[in-house]
Amino acid sequence: MAAHARPASSGVPLSVEEIVKQANAFDYDEGIPLKYWLRSANTIQKEAQIYEQEGNDQQTYLLLYRHAILVLEKLGQHPQAKIPPNRATLAAARKVVQRDLAKMEQLKPRIDKRRAIYLEEMGTRRVQDKELQDIGQQDLGGLVDGMSRVSLHSRQRSDGTLYSPKKSLDAGQNQTLAAQLAHNEIRRRDTARRAVRQAGVSPEEEQERRVGGVWGDWEKDLATRGVRDEADQLSRDIVEAGRWRDAVKARHHKSIPSAQRSSSYQYPRIPERSIYELRADLRPLPPGLPPKLPPKAVVPPTEFTPIFPPVKPPKQFKIDSRSEDLAPPPIPGKIPALSSAPSQEPNATDFNFKPSAWLENGQALRTVFLSPDLRTRFLAIAASNTRQNLETCGILCGTLISNALFVSKLVIPEQTSTSDTCETLNESALFEYCDAEDLMVLGWIHTHPTQTCFMSSRDLHTHCGYQVMMAESIAIVCAPSKDPSWGIFRLTDPPGMKTVLNCQQSGLFHQHNVENIYTDALKPGHVFELPGLEFQVVDQRP
Template identity: 35%
Template sequence: MASTPNMDSDRPLSVKELTDLGLQYDFLPQLPLNRWYRAAEVVYREATHYLRDGNTPQAFMMFQRYCDLVMYKLRTHPDINLPESRPQYKTLSKRIPAIIELMESMRVEIDEYYSRWEARMRAQRRSQPPAKSTIRLVDPALSWNHASPGSILDARSNKDLAIEMANKERLRRRNATKMAPSRSSRIISEDELQRRNMEAVRNQLDRSYRTSDTNDRLQSTNYSYPSIKQSASLSYESAPRRPSPPPTRPMPPRPPKQLPEPSRPPSVSPPPRPRKELDTEACVTTRSQSPVRPPKEALEPVPEPKRRYTFKPEKYLENGDPIRSIFLPESLRRRFLAIAEPNTKRGLEMCGLLCGANINNALFITHLVIPDQDCTENTCDTRNEADIWEFCDKEELIQIGWIHTHPTQTCFLSSRDMHTQASYQAMLSESIAIVCAPRYEPSWGVFRLTNPPGLPEMLKCRKTDPFHPHDVPGDQLYVNALQPAGHVIEADLNVDVCDLRGKT
């Protein structure tokens, strides 16, 4: 993967720059075609997640990569014409027209952002002498929409906020799954209507505010006016209509207007109407005790833009490319070991898939998927990948890595493990491999291949034995990915377990 070009720290990326970045990836035909199908799905999911977060530039770049991978690169794969390969390729290709149409509208937005930035820069140059630009390597995911800027946060320092975001996204997805009548085209249509949906939310907030304001004013009316109505019914001209007092106690004569009214027992008649100026004061006093009607302009408030966040890269690869933070549920390893215990007792390896979502430029592992697999003492290979594909599509998940046991060995990545990890990391730079060795210390570890030299070395290697040497020393092929040295952060997150064994 080529490095991102240098640029001013606050400058948005242009359409051309985003397009060029989208095309900067390595396509390796020697990898199995199903791995590239999975890679295309990961790219598509990431694009939809970024678009849902409002990060239009990054979504545009990922959609560009998806189109190039499906329309051009996959067609050159040696296995593309096999009968079993065509159905999945057809599924990926069906998305292309809708994506291209969506990208055209995104292009207009990105051009507008860039033009507004240029206008702001020209105004600044006219008003003050040009200063030396601050140049840095920019992650395209941080190329902000200047119409709705966001806050760039450190993931490790804002763990609680990250957990809150993950929980909200989980709830949103579950609600969306319940409401959606069809899963076949729902995601792309959501992306096309994202801005309309945001406007609908704002309108709903406006209506809720107006309804609440109207209710408050109605309550204020019912609270303030009874005393006024009671006084209004008592006028001097209407005195004959008053109820007659008992015969034994005739009503006293009306006192002069300038003299204060004598007090009367409640059983005789209601109190007299106060003077007009006192009526006004009473009205003001009564109203001052009730909710005050807001000014007219407050009836239709303009809600503040939704607060947007993005997490900056946690670490960088050896080649300088940024990699995002991964939030790993603390309970995941314990739950996986409980499922793998029967195999562990028999000395057989077992694996699971780490799936999740990209939320605000950070990766959250939300699901542990146990696939059908063939297990031996030194290997575990997945089967029925169509079930995995279907599940991830249904839940809108991307595969972030994998976990497996070493029931009879220490905690390390074998040659076979590194080859498996390379197939993940070629699709997603942040991908991780978790190894659990219950009988040894350390009993577990989280790893990633170095890039370079680890990932290129694995991709060019053609050996298949579980334990074979490489041209690069073993201690340079992979590194610890767990904090503080790496980009993986343990957090108190919920994890769902899906066991696909025996489903087909």
Template identity: 45%
Template sequence: MNGPSSPRPARPMSIKEITLAAEDFDFRTTIPFKYWARSADTLFQEATFALQDRDIRKAYQMLWRHSILVLTHLKTHPDAKLPENKALTKPLFDRQNKEVFGLLEELKPQIDRDYKEWQLMSASKQSEDDEFTTRPTSYNEFAARDPTLSGNAKILDAADNQELAVSLAQRDYKRRDAARRATRQAGVSAEEEQERRKGGRWEDWEQFSSPATAASEEEDIRRQIEATRRRLDGTDGGRDEDTFSTSQAPNYQGQVPPPRAPPSYSYNYPSISRPRALEWEASPLEPQRTYTPPPPQPPKPPKEDLTMMRQELDAAPPMRPSKEPLTSYRPPSTANALQGGVPELPAKEEVMPPAAKERLAFKPAAYLENGDPIRPVFLPTQLRDTFLNIASDNTRRGLEMCGILCGRPVNNALFISCLLIPEQKCTPDTCETENESSMLDYCINEDLLVVGWIHTHPTQTCFMSSRDLHTQAGYQVMMPESIAIVCSPRHSPSYGIFRLTNPPGLPHILQCTASETFHQHSIDNLYTGAKNPPGHVYHSEKLDFYVKDLRPKRMAFPTNMLGILIALVSAFALVHSADSIPRLLKYEDKAKKAAEWSRTAEKQLWEIRYTVGTGFVGCLVSAIGGIAFSLVVPRGLGIFTVGFPIMLAAGLTYGHQYMRQFWASKPKVPMMKDFNEAISDSMMVQDMMNPLAGAWGLMTFCKLVGL
């Protein structure tokens, strides 16, 4: 990656090369069946996105790999006959028969036609074929083997165009959402919408977009690319001059190429003002020159004679006609058309499709240990904190939790746009996803790819355990860009983005047959960091995402319902306690008038006030606590969530015992209705305090067991 753009390979991949690349994966039964089923859905989703981007070779590769996986490999898995796995397999076979076969038949003729056209224009077919029989050693060779980067694609470097990449992704999201809303308004059902996206009919899919809107978006993209290139020109000016000088050097067996206009190239989308583009522009034009009739001589000696005669004989008209072939050579297409040869302009139109059809693609962000390129992945910066907040209850209880990173491919880059929380079983050392079908259905319906996963280590450091390595292999075996994010909030470092090395990590894990949950591996260097640099993951603060929680909603009982019940009983007791206070005040007024006020009477009344107040305060705190635990207090362990119920249960128990003993020694006074009613209300409160204490004890138990 030496610059923001790279030479564009003109050679498209053939059907044979695409199918060989599609079949190049290692199917291992050591990976659980559900991961292979998930991989099949990912392959089909990738093909769907490629069709929408008119990347037919990428789509064909993904569909062929889907066919090999579903028809050949899945049935050989030892767990394929389990009931839950049969439920995952049936929709895969249905999709293969109803959609995948038809798409393969539809795409194959077009790929063959593109390849044959390239063969007709190629002057060195045999040398190009020989090139593909050897291991690639440069970016151009890798790109020529990549179905996305081969053919007609404008290549940019994601590292130097991160803002542009995010802008393109957000624009793509809006376009898809607008198209979906438009289809709904046009009366297109969800099933028909899926058929359009999966059936490759991208012309119909985008017909609802406004032409003015599309033109405006293309103009915005051109302006952003030009602004990015101008910034880069300020730092790479010297290198640009070298590139431009090289492109103007003599070539084609010593002939001087005709003068070129400033670099507009007939590209309108996106237009590039950077001179470096001459490097990759020259490649597709070279084969065309082989079919252009050789330009009329003179060779260099006649040219020297012309120069000499110009110097010595200023007014020599006979030499004027001899200069006309050179002048006529400058517009080669005109000369060739007059001579009846193969016109160059139509050939150029075949190589260069219309500007609106040109694809923009980002070059690989990094390379695996075996040299294979991997696409850039853009990760929202705020996603980690959002996930940690969701997992906070489990973290306090010492339980792991996982989430699925979902996104979409845009211009050969992956953008994470959804944090999916699946149904899962969590333990202190593991988290296992459940109900895979609901997760896969959601991803298909929302046009999402599974790009990786994120999970917590509540009690351990930030690393990939042996269990994590085997889980990551299930993600990475079909999508080499897949990542694993580990969050360890109680240790430092608290965050890491990883992938398996390949080799040795991925092949070793695929061959590992150890059955223990945690076990040792015989080699090191099984995984490495994936954050850029030097990895392929970029953080972006401008990339939006959302959270989708697929976990079943928990019943409000026991903690929420228990809190509501406590609040209601406490409120009832609080009303009776409040009624006893004014009655007690009336009794005090009558007592002062009826008899001489003494210290003994004052002490007794103070004890009565204290007893009634004890019941009132206890019921008030219990009512407030019940409301808080039913509406506000989160699940999980904590100082407040466990400590408060314990202290309140103990306080209510003590209050009940104190009030019972006090009122047992206070007989009702004849002819003192207010005093007797106050005692009755207070004793009713006393009776309610005991079950309230038991309810708060039950609340403590529920919190301790994680309910």
């Protein structure tokens, strides 16, 4: 499954039609249990919210459209969709989609406007290039300089702002900035979440409002029949697009034996009670559109320059003959020079981290940042189990910031262990905690007390459940008594993901007759250890 999409371009605005085409380009396998798809849909929702907050309209629209296809057209046809509890869950998910459709109608004109500005700029530049070619080398230097100034002013919009794509950063070369950006953004989000809760909003209502994009009663005044009609039409278009795409693939799909489209392997348990079920019993909020944010006030620059008096030299300290044992006071330090521009904290809306690796099928992988101290902390927690030759596991949780994933929480779930296995218990508590804290599950970490550092067949099947939900998910294996003592891995795709998904072997440990089924995610890969990155340990064990 490839239900999560990366930004398709670097500063090149796409049209709505191009975004829709990319949103449709994902693999759906009904052999994957419905609970995994529901968790994946919930993750897509969280990603869309963050991209929206960061001003990435294109990626927000893509994820919302993909979520709509998944819920409206795919999951309703899933073999497990007719089970009574699942019917209620899907009904709650459809309500979320209906709210998203109105939001998508708001995004469309902004996406079209950005693309129109870009095309206009490119047309201006082509004209300038042609003029340069026509005049040959006559006064070339001066003309280039003049045309550069014309190009700069031609980028100005009618509303006075400039079209400026976010700066793309290399993860490996901007680690200090990445750590500072993560600290600022995580603290900002935590502060906002605490403020909401202090205002008396219940956790259930908070999640309902967050996912639905509703934060007050003003949506009643903005609900119009025209908008609802457009949202309904968009809903129908989404379903028709999915059916058309499936019709093209039908011939190929039927040629695959049914045994290869499902697996008898019992995946690691994901709680049946998804976030949609948490919202299923809540009263529906009135439909409508959120109001547009007012434009930021622009303070015009002034000609005023502060004038400071000259710094006087320090007075000479005269030592009295009666107090020769006293030391002179310290000389005051120099007044720092005034900067021409005030220093600013890095903002998530200003940057995008470029993908740092790709799957074998060509899909880009966003960078995953984690603290190098995380393994040390985890091994200290697992030490008592390790001495008893028992495995220990933890869950890597975090968030999305500037198109990169940051591990900010190490959650130790309730679990039961043997020398070769570790099973999580009460997973509902884990996922309810993640939903309450707006966390994404980015992977897992576990020990091999006596074995070497590798991914067993059991580990591969367990990790497949994580990577199905998010392509960037990682598995960290710690083998403290061996060399190497640790590693960070992911399944290859292909052939690893398909092999494990289609595996029908029932034994706890078995061989997969495929080479290159998993690979290192760290050297080289999409994972970077980020010194100074803060994280918290949450131990849910009794």
